[in-house]
Amino acid sequence: MGATEIWLVRHGESEANPIATAAQRSGAETIDVEWRDADVPLSPTGEEQAAAFGTWLAEQARPGVPATVWSSPYLRARQTADIALAAAGLDLHPLVDERLRDRELGVLDRLTALGVERRHPEEAARRRHLGKFYHRPPGGESWADVALRIRSFLGDVDRADDAGTMLVVAHDAVVMLFLSVCTGLGEQELLDFARDHVVTNASVTRLERASGRGGWTLAEFAADEHLERQGVETTEHKGDTDERAR
Numbered sequence: 400m401g402a403t404e405i406w407l408v409r410h411g412e413s414e415a416n417p418i419a420t421a422a423q424r425s426g427a428e429t430i431d432v433e434w435r436d437a438d439v440p441l442s443p444t445g446e447e448q449a450a451a452f453g454t455w456l457a458e459q460a461r462p463g464v465p466a467t468v469w470s471s472p473y474l475r476a477r478q479t480a481d482i483a484l485a486a487a488g489l490d491l492h493p494l495v496d497e498r499l500r501d502r503e504l505g506v507l508d509r510l511t512a513l514g515v516e517r518r519h520p521e522e523a524a525r526r527r528h529l530g531k532f533y534h535r536p537p538g539g540e541s542w543a544d545v546a547l548r549i550r551s552f553l554g555d556v557d558r559a560d561d562a563g564t565m566l567v568v569a570h571d572a573v574v575m576l577f578l579s580v581c582t583g584l585g586e587q588e589l590l591d592f593a594r595d596h597v598v599t600n601a602s603v604t605r606l607e608r609a610s611g612r613g614g615w616t617l618a619e620f621a622a623d624e625h626l627e628r629q630g631v632e633t634t635e636h637k638g639d640t641d642e643r644a645r
Contacts, residue, residue, distance in 0.1 A: 411444070456483055457488060470568045498549065501569075532586045600623075
């Protein structure tokens with residue numbers, strides 16, 4: 400039997416999140432961050448969010464649940480997993496899988512929406528024509544490409560025996576595309592959902608299937624009440640907009 404429940408967690412706020420949000424709002428063309436995407440660390444707020452999630456995790460945990468913990472290789476996700484597991488007092492070691500990394504933006508990396516329009520107008524036009532799901536920037540990935548990664552990951556999980564409940568710490572685009580792949584949302588359904596829903600930092604999205612086979616049901620999306628209960632700031636940086644707002 401494969402996994403019966405997936406707990407999808409977006410990393411806590413990163414140092415780049417507020418920088419990117421400020422750049423978008425100020426009308427800047429570029430996002431001035433010093434790290435490559437894989438090396439962006441958590442902000443102090445992100446560390447508090449990860450610890451608050453760890454408290455939630457301790458409340459949910461029981462012997463064998465979660466059975467496994469998976470993480471994106473990117474630093475902000477690994478830090479979130481490590482801080483949360485320590486706060487929860489769980490002796491589990493995250494398994495890092497490169498298929499859980501954030502979407503790669505290629506030539507559009509570190510550009511705001513305005514920067515894309517001004518510096519790569521042909522790509523901006525191509526994106527409008529193809530739509531967000533299928534547009535692949537040069538050197539980067541489309542949402543469809545990320546969905547293929549997730550299908551590969553889930554195929555490996557389904558071949559494992561007694562996977563039970565697994566915790567996955569990753570990124571907002573990855574959470575959205577797990578939702579698409581697992582519940583069968585088509586292109587327009589997913590884009591409509593993403594337009595009205597934000598995967599907040601350190602929030603929990605739960606997918607369930609009692610049989611351990613076949614399709615999944617969305618049980619809870621982007622729940623972050625555990626942050627409010629512990630007096631930790633909730634942050635809503637929408638990360639995957641074809642700009643580097645991580």
